[in-house]
Amino acid sequence: MAINTPTIKVAIIGGGPGGLAAAIELGKLPFVSWTLYEKKPQISETGGGISLQRHTWRMLELLGADGNITAGDYFRPEDGHTVQHRNARDGTLLGKSYTPEDTPPKQASCRMVRPKLQGALLKEVDQAKIQLSKKLVAIEKLQDGGKLRIVFEDGFEDEVDLLVGADGIRSAVRQFLFPSHNLSYIGQSAYRTLTSTSAISAHLTSKNIEFAPLRGPIFWHNVGGKYVYTCPLGGDVFEVTARIRRLPDGQDHVSWGQPYDLHHLLSEYEEFCPAVREILTVAAAEGNTQEFAMFSGPRLERCVGDEDRGEAVALLGDASHPLSGAFGAGAGFALEDAYTLGKALEWSFGRRGDGSDKGVDVERAVAEGLRLYDRTRSPHYKDLYGVLDKMGALNAALVKEGLPVDDEISERVKRAWGAKNDWMYYYKADEIIRLAILELDRKEGVEEVSNTVIDGVGNVKLDGSEMVEVRIGI
Ligand SMILES: Cc1cc2nc3c(=O)[nH]c(=O)nc-3n(C[C@H](O)[C@H](O)[C@H](O)COP(=O)(O)OP(=O)(O)OC[C@H]3O[C@@H](n4cnc5c(N)ncnc54)[C@H](O)[C@@H]3O)c2cc1C
Structure with missing residues (x-):
């Protein structure tokens, strides 16, 4: 310098x-x-x-x-x-x-x-x-x-x-x-709950523990953009995120981090398997949920x-x-x-x-x-x-x-x-x-x-010449 x-x-x-x-x-x-x-x-x-x-x-x-x-x-x-x-x-x-x-x-x-x-x-x-x-x-x-x-x-x-x-x-x-x-509302909201791993573990029936929710992150997929994500977070903290379509009619969809009672959502997950329903029930009873309306922009x-x-x-x-x-x-x-x-x-x-x-x-x-x-x-x-x-x-x-x-x-x-x-x-x-x-x-x-162009995977191009550098980053 x-x-x-x-x-x-x-x-x-x-x-x-x-x-x-x-x-x-x-x-x-x-x-x-x-x-x-x-x-x-x-x-x-x-x-x-x-x-x-x-x-x-x-x-x-x-x-x-x-x-x-x-x-x-x-x-x-x-x-x-x-x-x-x-x-x-x-x-x-x-x-x-x-x-x-x-x-x-x-x-x-x-x-x-x-x-x-x-x-x-x-x-x-x-x-x-x-x-x-x-x-x-x-x-x-x-x-x-x-x-x-x-x-x-x-x-x-x-x-x-x-x-x-x-x-x-x-x-x-x-x-x-x-x-x-x-920005516009993408038509979906995420309900993010933190609860305790010990509570989940205590309530999951042994059959449902076979699905391994306590051993790693899981996306539980359904159709229509509806899913649940579960994951331990270290210590005794367990995370449950339910994502679901929500039409903006009459509701305040600018909600970001608002407290939410997850019990209101349980009936919408009845077609989910017992393991997920058990997790959601524990999360609703013992966890703290916040609502996040999802926005994105071009x-x-x-x-x-x-x-x-x-x-x-x-x-x-x-x-x-x-x-x-x-x-x-x-x-x-x-x-x-x-x-x-x-x-x-x-x-x-x-x-x-x-x-x-x-x-x-x-x-x-x-x-x-x-x-x-x-x-x-x-x-x-x-x-x-x-x-x-x-x-x-x-x-x-x-x-x-x-x-x-x-x-x-x-x-x-x-x-x-x-x-x-x-x-x-x-x-x-x-x-x-x-x-x-x-x-x-x-x-x-x-x-x-x-005149420098660098693409997303790391090709570096200068002055209209050919891509000169190796691909890096993958
Ligand atoms: C549902 C969801 C799940 C996610 N999961 C992950 C994940 O697993 N891993 C990951 O890496 N990312 C994840 N993200 C993304 C991640 O949260 C964000 O990309 C990250 O927080 C962006 O950091 P930031 O510093 O840009 O913005 P922010 O974290 O939003 O911080 C912005 C800060 O600016 C302050 N601020 C705003 N306006 C003003 C103002 N006018 N004057 C002064 N201060 C202001 C705010 O108070 C805030 O503190 C997720 C996001 C969402 C929505």
Whole structure:
């Protein structure tokens, strides 16, 4: 880094996994002075469990937060399976996936309660730089020097060189960049319950224990988008998620994390096998349920501000890809975004500082870093939306076939889950950005960042040439 590199002021909006990871990564850059603003009065998490797939562990290691999660914090199946798929009506096992053999043991998939991930990240963050109860309500592009003014609900204002929108699926920062982008209710709600493993174990009849709900994560599939997901979460915590179609008529479907009495739902699961019904009954009696209405939005054309308008803004995590929890890996995607953003800025500031006696042109360095960030992450999200489109088409075709119910269930599992749609769990975001930077440095003086294309599986292409790098990440 050049000696005369100035300090740039960065505001991170949101203290979820994405915002905390951004604080860790930007905190490693000596030229960044950051503040994280969170609207809630504390850094906290709603909801049930969260899966840490291999890509998430990889990022946690790079962030230096993996050591804050110990074996007692999570549940990992003993036989190395990642998930089972069962017919919800009779319990038949339809598919079982395993962690790939080359996975370092520490990076094997596991599941834990959400606040533990949050806590692990928070431990690595300089908490003196977190401002709580600060809800961002307005953003204004200033004419001079590429700065942005940010305004909070309590009247506090600040001016920053770079704004990082890590403010979740209902991102105010995204709304500023893309005013016409809208989320819509996907017609389904998830009812997430945390109960105790000992309660489940005590109530499950021995016959139903044969289905192994205590030994690993299970999707219990039915037709019509209705399923139940069960999984131990480590310690004595057990998670039950029931997902079901809910039409928006007359109900408040903006419900997110509202307490819910699961007894209201039990009659809708009567066609499920006894094991699932027993689990739901225990969950209703002994657990705490929250309702989550699922929203999603179309893919964004870019996950940064408009460079021509000088908008020095990066979106990350759910703000950059409103996927509504698809793939159960959004926290991992958020960590990848944060890591990539840090590396992109480190590169662009290093580059702009080198050999210059006038110091770094901050606006230009920020713009180049954001361009590289966008070129690296947007293709990944394009590929993820592509998987969803493929699944949607597959589903529509299957419904058209009009198969008997049990056949439809097994065909759906075979076609959707057997089609190797899990490459995102093995993606190596750090390798992608490393290769992109290597390639840019190699071609320095000839290439511009704007000519870089990196697709979702790690092919790096520069200046209209052929894809030059190996496929990585799968
Ligand atoms: C049903 C479901 C299941 C999921 N399962 C998994 C899973 O198993 N594994 C996984 O990795 N991911 C999972 N996800 C996805 C994961 O929860 C999200 O992708 C992840 O939380 C995104 O992190 P984030 O930091 O981008 O956003 P969030 O976690 O939403 O954090 C955003 C933060 O910004 C704050 N904020 C919002 N607006 C403002 C404002 N105006 N001013 C200041 N602060 C603001 C919020 O209070 C919040 O703290 C699931 C999601 C759903 C819905």
